[in-house]
Amino acid sequence: MFHPDYEIVIGLEVHCELKTKSKIYCGCTTEFGGEPNTHCCPICTGMPGTLPVINEKVVEYAIRAGLATDCQIAAFSKQDRKNYFYPDLPKAYQISQYDLPICYEGKVDIEVNGENKTIRLTRIHIEEDAGKLLHEAGEGTLADYNRCGVPLIEIVSEPDMRSQEEARAFLEKLRSILMFVDVSDCKMNEGSLRCDVNLSVRKKGQKEYGVRAEIKNMNSFSFAVKAMEYEAKRQIKVLEEGGKIIQETRRWDQDKGVTVSMRSKEEAHDYRYFPDPDLMPIVTSKERVDQIKASLPELPDSRKVRYMEQYGLSSYDATMFLISPRMANFFEVAAENSANPKTVANWIMGEIFRLLNEEEKEAAVIPFEPEMLSKLVNLIEKGAISNSVGKKVFEEMWNTGTDPEKIVEEKGYKQVSDEGQLTQIAEQVLANNPKIVEDYRSGKEKAFQSLVGQMMKATKGQANPKVVTDLLVKILSE
Amino acid sequence: MKISREQIEHVANLARLNLTEEEKQRFTTDMEAIITFADQLNELDIKEIEPTAHVIPIQNVFRKDEAKPSFDRDALLANAPSKADGCFSVPKVVE
Ligand SMILES: [Zn+2]
Numbered sequence: 001m002f003h004p005d006y007e008i009v010i011g012l013e014v015h016c017e018l019k020t021k022s023k024i025y026c027g028c029t030t031e032f033g034g035e036p037n038t039h040c041c042p043i044c045t046g047m048p049g050t051l052p053v054i055n056e057k058v059v060e061y062a063i064r065a066g067l068a069t070d071c072q073i074a075a076f077s078k079q080d081r082k083n084y085f086y087p088d089l090p091k092a093y094q095i096s097q098y099d100l101p102i103c104y105e106g107k108v109d110i111e112v113n114g115e116n117k118t119i120r121l122t123r124i125h126i127e128e129d130a131g132k133l134l135h136e137a138g139e140g141t142l143a144d145y146n147r148c149g150v151p152l153i154e155i156v157s158e159p160d161m162r163s164q165e166e167a168r169a170f171l172e173k174l175r176s177i178l179m180f181v182d183v184s185d186c187k188m189n190e191g192s193l194r195c196d197v198n199l200s201v202r203k204k205g206q207k208e209y210g211v212r213a214e215i216k217n218m219n220s221f222s223f224a225v226k227a228m229e230y231e232a233k234r235q236i237k238v239l240e241e242g243g244k245i246i247q248e249t250r251r252w253d254q255d256k257g258v259t260v261s262m263r264s265k266e267e268a269h270d271y272r273y274f275p276d277p278d279l280m281p282i283v284t285s286k287e288r289v290d291q292i293k294a295s296l297p298e299l300p301d302s303r304k305v306r307y308m309e310q311y312g313l314s315s316y317d318a319t320m321f322l323i324s325p326r327m328a329n330f331f332e333v334a335a336e337n338s339a340n341p342k343t344v345a346n347w348i349m350g351e352i353f354r355l356l357n358e359e360e361k362e363a364a365v366i367p368f369e370p371e372m373l374s375k376l377v378n379l380i381e382k383g384a385i386s387n388s389v390g391k392k393v394f395e396e397m398w399n400t401g402t403d404p405e406k407i408v409e410e411k412g413y414k415q416v417s418d419e420g421q422l423t424q425i426a427e428q429v430l431a432n433n434p435k436i437v438e439d440y441r442s443g444k445e446k447a448f449q450s451l452v453g454q455m456m457k458a459t460k461g462q463a464n465p466k467v468v469t470d471l472l473v474k475i476l477s478e
Numbered sequence: 479m480k481i482s483r484e485q486i487e488h489v490a491n492l493a494r495l496n497l498t499e500e501e502k503q504r505f506t507t508d509m510e511a512i513i514t515f516a517d518q519l520n521e522l523d524i525k526e527i528e529p530t531a532h533v534i535p536i537q538n539v540f541r542k543d544e545a546k547p548s549f550d551r552d553a554l555l556a557n558a559p560s561k562a563d564g565c566f567s568v569p570k571v572v573e
Pocket residue numbers: 023026027028039040041042043044045149
């Protein structure tokens with residue numbers, strides 16, 4: 001789709017809000033929303049004379065995220081002030097980490113089109129979120145500092161991705177990991193996961209990287225993918241026309257479908273970092289790291305392998321269930337309680353995913369318990385109901401949350417396998433359809449299927465298809 | 479160490495300071511004197527000395543993750559030069 005002579009180079013900076021109860025340096029709540037400036041205190045609004053103290057959970061969560069992505073954990077880490085003037089930051093600096101981040105040198109494995117690839121992580125550091133600016137039609141800009149001081153980790157990748165598909169796979173994988181290790185809700189619509197994209201292009205075979213543009217603050221994976229596609233095409237076009245790429249910050253305009261240059265930030269990049277004198281260094285012992293490592297749950301990569309080996313799932317299906325811990329849990333419980341986990345997987349992939357949008361899939365908004373799906377599959381497996389009746393039962397489970405066994409019982413859905421009972425019905429059906437019977441006798445194979453269909457209709461889909469087939473063959477050959 | 483006029487202008491701009499011509503002159507000389515003074519540190523042998531991240535030898539000062547009541551909003555906004563709709567109001571910024 002792009003120019004065949006060019007290669008795209010992508011690196012990502014992912015900001016992830018941690019799910020602590022209180023902010024990073026004060027006791028204000030991290031709860032989303034709230035009336036403007038009601039989740040604030042003198043510390044998070046940067047009043048003079050206040051003393052920030054770091055939340056211990058922030059350090060623990062950052063280390064969890066680091067261990068889950070194969071990072072080294074810094075024995076000695078410190079916090080620095082990043083200075084710039086922008087009213088979303090009441091102190092005129094953001095507390096972040098400069099040269100000694102809490103985690104460094106990690107990796108995330110991704111799979112794109114059946115191929116595996118490792119994306120290296122440069123670092124993960126701790127920082128505080130900024131406030132929200134409300135750009136009203138009036139004269140001023142209004143500042144709401146409720147988000148100010150909400151803890152973040154910034155995960156920085158190496159420029160290892162070569163397509164927007166790889167970038168998307170990386171983002172999805174990272175998100176899944178962060179959710180499984182329970183350090184963040186990763187709610188895109190609340191901005192708790194967002195990324196900056198660094199993208200450049202170069203001629204294939206060229207060693208040096210091209211000049212890159214940074215696309216800021218993408219809070220949707222699909223917008224990020226669109227922005228990357230557009231930006232790569234734009235840069236290639238500029239170069240092909242003999243122009244030069246300028247290193248700059250751009251933003252994605254979703255309505256117009258283009259990236260737009262933001263005011264030149266050359267000077268703003270002079271952040272004059274220095275160690276924050278109010279905050280003491282963070283020293284992490286090997287024992288502490290081991291302790292946190294031991295508390296990690298099974299990670300998505302290992303689960304995926306297990307789903308494939310234990311339940312016979314395809315790589316694709318396994319990945320789909322790892323969209324969130326809730327979804328994975330639903331699948332696992334349903335699979336464990338059923339006679340056929342593969343069939344359970346098919347029901348989820350087919351019926352359940354058809355009825356849910358992305359957000360609902362992730363939250364596993366399913367109106368019945370996983371054990372009920374196991375029961376439904378078991379009813380079909382042991383021949384108590386047919387597959388087509390199974391669909392009806394499923395529909396009712398979905399609409400009312402009723403136990404499938406109860407639905408089958410109450411609606412009299414039990415599959416009819418009794419030969420005597422079916423023989424009576426078959427004789428009736430044959431008597432009512434002399435033309436079809438004649439067609440069949442004169443060699444029209446299709447006529448037979450039509451008779452089976454009539455049988456199913458006469459039994460409201462409850463006849464056992466295998467028994468019906470055998471029975472019809474027998475009667476018709478008499 | 480020589481400090482250029484451009485450096486003074488750059489630093490002033492980063493700090494959002496508007497300097498007069500006379501101030502730019504004066505700060506160039508002052509800054510040069512300060513940097514030259516600090517340059518004496520370069521004469522020391524620091525091979526054996528660990529980089530100092532903090533002057534006070536204390537580490538791992540943590541807070542428990544407990545949400546506490548926030549501040550009264552009116553009190554918080556009391557000293558704001560300009561406010562509206564429960565927010566701090568600042569001169570319009572455009573991205
Ligand atoms: Zn606060």
